[in-house]
Amino acid sequence: MILHAHQGTTSSALTRLSVNAARRLGIPRDGYAHLLGVAPEHLNDDLCRTPAATSIRIAELTTVHASWTELALVLAEQSAIGALGVWDYLITSAPTPLEGIRDASAYFATVADTATDNLRIVEDGELVTISHVNEADLTYEAACAIRAYALGLYQRRLSEAAQRRLVPLRVTLAAEAPRRHEPLTRLYGTRAIEFEAPVSSITFLASDLSAPTPHAQPGLSTVLRRHAEQTLAGAIPLHNWLDLFRTALASVHDEATTATLPAVARRMAVSTRTLQRRLDEHGTTWSNEVEAVRRAHITRLLHDTDLGIDAIAARSGYADARALRRAVQRWYGTTPARLRRDGRSL
Structure with missing residues (x-):
């Protein structure tokens, strides 16, 4: 039930990130101010769920004026811990980063539209690969930006959980190689990026993600999972x-x-x-x-x-x-x- 909650909508926090990125990249507000959920009383209300179409349209408008790599980087730079509410702390407060990203996958509906977006985790011996699958109907450039940003966000949260920069062994992107790789190397901290992959993914050493999270508090994950369920139950979809x-x-x-x-x-x-x-x-x-x-x-x-x-x-x-x-x-x-x-x- 959690995985399918409020399909067709995203958290207002995620929409705020899209609006702030568009503003930072110089996109005229009159292009998206009329969209459902962008009014201040909805955008700033964490109970509101914005139509996924609103964030998609803002991403499409943004990538008309800026490259998808720039948008992905700007979104990640804005995503300080807490920007996405309880979902962030599910990752950073779990006993290990791996357990945290599993919780984040289970409660992905608190931030994203699970009708079109999925966070998948594959554990294969010494490696853990985290994939972001986006199947929304949007332009190629906007889709590339969203997938690239999602991987950067997962890396950032896992690094915050481990309290050290986790460098991935490999990043794969379901996108053609851009003219400039520099925003992506800044985003991921590595040049080990493969393009034109079937699925966008980021791979880490299992040992990096299974080490105990510093300062983890016993029982806190249970409290946060309950809070995530309450967040979904009390949400107001628009x-x-x-x-x-x-x-x-x-x-x-x-x-x-x-x-x-x-x-x-x-x-x-x-x-x-x-x-x-x-x-x-x-x-x-x-x-x-x-x-x-x-x-x-x-x-x-x-x-x-x-x-x-x-x-x-x-x-x-x-x-x-x-x-x-x-x-x-x-x-x-x-x-x-x-x-x-x-x-x-x-």
Whole structure:
């Protein structure tokens, strides 16, 4: 289930890297600012999952003006530890770098679109080969950049885990040899790079990856794996306009007791009439969407807090506890007290 979570989307952190790389390489923002998920409220929200098509389009725009080798290097240089959230620490906090990259493979969905991208590990005696397979529908140059960057990212994280620069024995790239190799030799720290390979991969000595990670803390990997699962469970995928509306509504609801139509319209930079029309086009209404947010909010308060019914009613925009009880009865066919007990027994 983890491997297939939120297919068609990537983490907002990965999209931020793409946007920052495009900016650094001088790509005009007006070429991608309109794309779904690039608005600041989504790009800077780690719960949001951006459409994979957004990152692909930014990479394609970037490689029109810069070489794929330059883009791969810039992306890697920006990828400081923590830039990709919990996925980074799965690698650097495991008992060995090899165990870390295995966890990173198992939870690859926390950063990438597993419908098109895969991290594969092959252990063969004294060697460990890590491959990045990208099958997305994108231009040749953008595909080369993404694969080359991914290998550089794996090398960087494994080196951070080992707390020393790990030099690969061999790098293979599913790309034609570029005119300039210098960005790639900087990226990998070696000239042992083969081009026109069937799969992009990076190979290390098994002894380099199986040595204990310095300062590894017992039990930390278990905590991080649990956090990765929670990250996926709580993620908000942005596939279309309705997803954007719902994130805006939830955001306004979190800031006030009752979300209003004008407030959400302002957040989305549209008129109230346009907002209502778009909701109708998507087969829903303002009142239905507000009730869904209220229902989720109230259910969460009942399950996760000890607040009384009166306090929950006040926080949820209901006139009194009786109105809240009627709403819970309508939604679930039970009482708030029973819903609370049932939720805590799960």
